Amino acid sequence: MNTDEPGGRIHSSDPFAVPDSEKSAVRRLRGRFAAPVTVWTTPGPGGLTVSSTVVADGNPGRILGLIDEESDFWDAAEQSGRFAVVTLTSADRQLADRFAGLMPSPGGLFATGDWQDTPYGPVPAGAATWAGCRLESNRECGWALLVEGVIESINVSDLATPLVHYRGRYTGLA
Template identity: 75%
Template sequence: MTIHSTDPFAVPDKDKSPVRRFRGRLAAPVTLWTTPGPAGLTVSSILVADGDPGRVLGLIDEESDFWDAVAESRRFAVTPLTPADRQLADRFAGLMPAPGGLFATGEWQQTAYGPIPAHAGTWLGCRLDSDRPCGWALLTESIIESVQVGGAAAPLAHFRGRYAELH
């Protein structure tokens, strides 16, 4: 077995569109979206908008098990991940094996919006409002119905195809 220092499946820069290369130069938060079912997906294409009500916009792969489950339940939880959650992020992104299923390891707290990692102090409960095709994904717009804000843990970020820590 060979351990790679880079993603062996990554598309080389020269083969990426200019838009994708530009997007890769923007740091993005790494979040976990989960829904009753349960199903989940690592999402870094996310925008949270304050307002009355607050909203979450996200780009979701319409071929994912998560999308199938959230399209049915119409609700989901969003949990920001920390540097300690790298393996969790990889598992839900499909980059790491998940024997027994995505939720088979770790401790989970059940919520009306889907399971969240038991250690998560900060998360949102959302209701899907609309979706439409947008580039390679579905642009989803959701209403924030519940907000839990815990301690200010350092976020896990995604930058140039790798995880980065902000201090």
Template identity: 70%
Template sequence: MRPLWRCRACGAHWPCQPARLSLLVEYREDRTALLVYLGLLMAEAHAQLSQLNGQLHHAGLHDRFLTWARARGPAERVTMFHVNHEPGAQIHHTDPFAVPAGERSPVRRLRGRLAAPVTLWTAPGPAGLTVSSTLVAEGEPDRLLGLIDAESDLWAAVEEAGRFAVAPLGPPHRQLADRFAGLFPSPGGLFATGSWTDTPYGPVPADAGGWAGCRLDSAREYGWALLVEATIEVVELVTETDPLLHYRGRYRELT
């Protein structure tokens, strides 16, 4: 989000942890190209942030944009940290990209303490995004609201189609949730793996316990996100399944 150079999704200084992981995956075969790309962005960020904040410490931006992306030698290389790891996955013992405790936003920490259901939003195209800010409001008509990334492929598809599908995810969908959140590699595309059911509103996981088809009503900037308001037109409930929850940066299950 320019000129503040914060992540539109999480509000942290960009490149935040998910952005760094995504960039490392995207440029895994060409680290030099990644450094060139980040260098150009660093120069742009320096110019814009200097206008907002006056003189900046260039070294701080250098560490923020470039130091973490440098290729490591064999002795220094570590397994990439994965915050929502699958059983048996190899992870680093700490998050190398975590924001230091003293710099964490109190509001973000408060939001992290509010357990939220993990849902998958999809639209014709297809496009999809993991969303943990979905709210259903009963009424006449029934409505659905959610906060999403205004620069995501999902929003572009929803804006064009005027409709989208929302499916609550369960514990077996951890990797799928990470994939659509940009935290897990998706060779061949987001929908290349898994079984999907086509609907007029977008593909939904075949093993989802249910889904809702929504018609887009409006959208507006809300904080650092986009508040989407929609009318629920179709609800299909197949089986009752346990929810996948997001709490304090981790996936949790009901116990």
């Protein structure tokens, strides 16, 4: 890249991605597991893209996720005791990047697009599937916090092709 050229350069891949040869074996293994892409939000300023999410059926149902302890999301979720988990679709790639901190968000995470306020946190207007959760517990787990929530509210409708994270990239199901 010529540094004398004005402006920035758009890359076809993530210029900050760690090459496979430098990743731990565990991280490479995790990359081979296809995972749903979700956005977790809270009442307040917090929101985060999370692909390490598990839903456990039961009475009550529970949701678990690996959350960055230093994120604005975690600070807000810990204070409010509530959060929303939104399943993203193939049309939501920019939203996923924005909440992951990979795309600029002038005015804040919720400044772009239409949002519906809920007791659990903002949800994109027209979101097909989302859950409202009460924070149950958390504990250290590897590089993150394993956060457990009790599902108190569920909104499920037909889902367009879900957004999936696989080997460091977003993809849809065929």
